[in-house]
Amino acid sequence: xxxxxxxxxxxxxxxxxxxxxxxxxxxxxxxxxxxxxxxxxxxxxxxxxxxxxxxxxxxxxxxxxxxxxxxxxxxxxxxxxxxxxxxxxxxxxxxxxxxxxxxxxxxxxxxxxxxxxxxxxxxxxxxxxxxxxxxxxxxxxxxxxxxxxxxxxxxxxxxxxxxxxxxxxxxxxxxxxxxxxxxxxxxxxxxxxxxxxxxxxxxxxxxxxxxxxxxxxxxxxxxxxxxxxxxxxxxxxxxxxxxxxxxxxxxxxxxxxxxxxxxxxxxxxxxxxxxxxxxxxxxxxxxxxxxxxxxxxxxxxxxxxxxxxxxxxxxxxxxxxxxxxxxxxxxxxxxxxxxxxxxxxxxxxxxxxxxxxxxxxxxxxxxxxxxxxxxxxxxxxxxxxxxxxxxx
Numbered sequence: 001x002x003x004x005x006x007x008x009x010x011x012x013x014x015x016x017x018x019x020x021x022x023x024x025x026x027x028x029x030x031x032x033x034x035x036x037x038x039x040x041x042x043x044x045x046x047x048x049x050x051x052x053x054x055x056x057x058x059x060x061x062x063x064x065x066x067x068x069x070x071x072x073x074x075x076x077x078x079x080x081x082x083x084x085x086x087x088x089x090x091x092x093x094x095x096x097x098x099x100x101x102x103x104x105x106x107x108x109x110x111x112x113x114x115x116x117x118x119x120x121x122x123x124x125x126x127x128x129x130x131x132x133x134x135x136x137x138x139x140x141x142x143x144x145x146x147x148x149x150x151x152x153x154x155x156x157x158x159x160x161x162x163x164x165x166x167x168x169x170x171x172x173x174x175x176x177x178x179x180x181x182x183x184x185x186x187x188x189x190x191x192x193x194x195x196x197x198x199x200x201x202x203x204x205x206x207x208x209x210x211x212x213x214x215x216x217x218x219x220x221x222x223x224x225x226x227x228x229x230x231x232x233x234x235x236x237x238x239x240x241x242x243x244x245x246x247x248x249x250x251x252x253x254x255x256x257x258x259x260x261x262x263x264x265x266x267x268x269x270x271x272x273x274x275x276x277x278x279x280x281x282x283x284x285x286x287x288x289x290x291x292x293x294x295x296x297x298x299x300x301x302x303x304x305x306x307x308x309x310x311x312x313x314x315x316x317x318x319x320x321x322x323x324x325x326x327x328x329x330x331x332x333x334x335x336x337x338x339x340x341x342x343x344x345x346x347x348x349x350x351x352x353x354x355x356x357x358x359x360x361x362x363x364x365x366x367x368x369x370x371x372x373x374x375x376x377x378x379x380x381x382x383x384x385x386x387x388x389x390x391x392x
Contacts, residue, residue, distance in 0.1 A: 002039040002052060005029050005063070012044040015051060015065065018377025020105050022053070022063035031057035036163070037132040039066075039073050053110075054129030058163050064110035064127060078133075078140045081109050086144065089116075092370045098181040098190075100202050100371040106381045107373075114141065115198045117179040117190055119148040122198040123171065126154075128162045138172055149173035153198050168193065184209055186233055188259050194251070196227055196298075204230060204296065205369040207334070207386045211294070212238045214330040214363075214388065219291040222246070222283075222324065224276050224317065229256030229269070231294045231332075236265035240292070245271040246279055280320035293321045295333040307339050314340070315352050322356035322391070331360070331389040338383035345385045353389075360389040 007015075011026040022042060024031065034040060034055050042050040042063060052073065053065035071077055085107040093099050102114035104126070111127030121141055125131040131154075138150055152171040159166055170193075177193040183205065192199035208230055215221070215238035223232045226245035235243050243265075245256055253271045260269035272279070276297070295317055301310030318333055325331055335345050342365065353360050367374070368384035375381045 002041045003034060004043055005040045006043050006045055009045045012050055020065040020110050020378060021061045024060055024062040027062060031062060037129050056128045056162055059161060064129060066108065075136050075140055078137055081107065082140055082144060089371050103372050105378050106375045112137065115202065117181055117192055117199065120151065120176065120179055120192060121145060121147045122151045122153050122192050124153050124156065126156065126158055128164060131164055147173060149176060151192050186237060187262050188228065189255060191255060201230060203368040203372045203384055207366050208234045210366065211235060211332060214292055215240050221292045222290045223294045225297045226256055226271065227252045229259040231296060232256060232269055233259055233263050233265060236268055241268060243269050245269065246274055246276050248275055277316060280317060284320055284323045288324055289326045290324055290329060291326055292330045293325055295321055299337040301337045301339045310337055310340060311348050315348050318349060318352040319356050322352055322358050325391045327391055329391050332386065334386045336384050338380065342385055349387060359392045361392055363388040363390055
């Protein structure tokens with residue numbers, strides 16, 4: 001039987017409401033009693049059972065809850081949870097061959113990420129409790145999906161908070177770095193071993209589709225932080241006449257050029273390896289103008305203590321983009337920083353517009369794709385913001 005652990009008075013309400021984290025300062029017991037990664041039963045100060053999860057005494061998030069029941073946490077448990085998560089994805093994307101299969105807390109598997117790239121799976125274990133169960137999880141994934149190969153992409157800094165090292169590599173099966181995937185009739189190559197995140201930004205799927213509404217025939221488009229050209233290819237497919245993609249990574253530029261080529265858009269898609277901040281300022285000084293500008297930068301903030309600094313970065317790129325946008329043009333601007341909420345993001349856009357001396361209509365604010373569901377009881381699972389603005 002799992003060891004019991006009690007939390008302080010009043011802290012049980014959040015857990016009873018469906019939140020899956022227990023923080024170190026909420027626990028009454030000495031954490032030294034517990035072995036990192038072991039399963040524990042959480043009880044209220046009155047002794048009421050609240051849930052079962054795994055513990056890491058060295059982490060600020062000391063316990064991540066797996067179930068509100070007294071389920072055995074074994075291979076069968078993971079099999080049921082992953083099968084349920086996959087069933088949801090097949091429902092929302094019945095014709096897709098690539099998507100996020102498991103999104104951590106949102107699928108009641110905190111600390112676990114699984115992305116499907118056709119016959120390959122990419123796995124991330126972002127917490128110690130999941131990391132020590134990686135082999136069991138891989139066994140379950142093999143049983144369910146029969147993948148050709150499984151890639152481990154644990155080269156993420158957040159693992160350090162759990163006392164884990166960063167690592168990546170071929171975990172099981174055949175070795176393959178680049179995978180061909182299909183999304184909404186378009187074809188892409190994804191670098192699942194060395195690319196950003198796990199190789200492709202599945203979380204922007206619905207937002208890339210939405211770009212079709214805002215591209216007019218012959219539009220001039222600027223795609224900033226273009227990575228492998230996802231937004232660029234959608235813009236080209238929507239009738240744009242010229243798309244310029246900017247990114248600081250030479251490898252990303254090569255991949256974007258490849259994706260333009262395999263979709264037949266090389267003639268209208270031009271990519272440039274450049275510091276995007278510097279290039280935006282140069283374009284403003286050159287009086288360039290665009291019909292549509294896309295800003296999809298990496299997360300500028302990794303901790304709550306650096307939000308102010310990150311907002312300055314977001315404001316700078318948005319300010320310059322607003323100056324480059326033609327009257328009536330569309331700015332599609334994103335933030336994938338969890339620490340910046342929607343209200344802060346919107347306030348930043350208001351300030352940017354004011355400094356640019358421009359007025360904008362807010363056409364819509366969008367979020368992450370459906371395979372990255374938001375758990376209502378955990379605001380931490382909502383991180384992606386995508387605002388569509390029209391210059392007026």
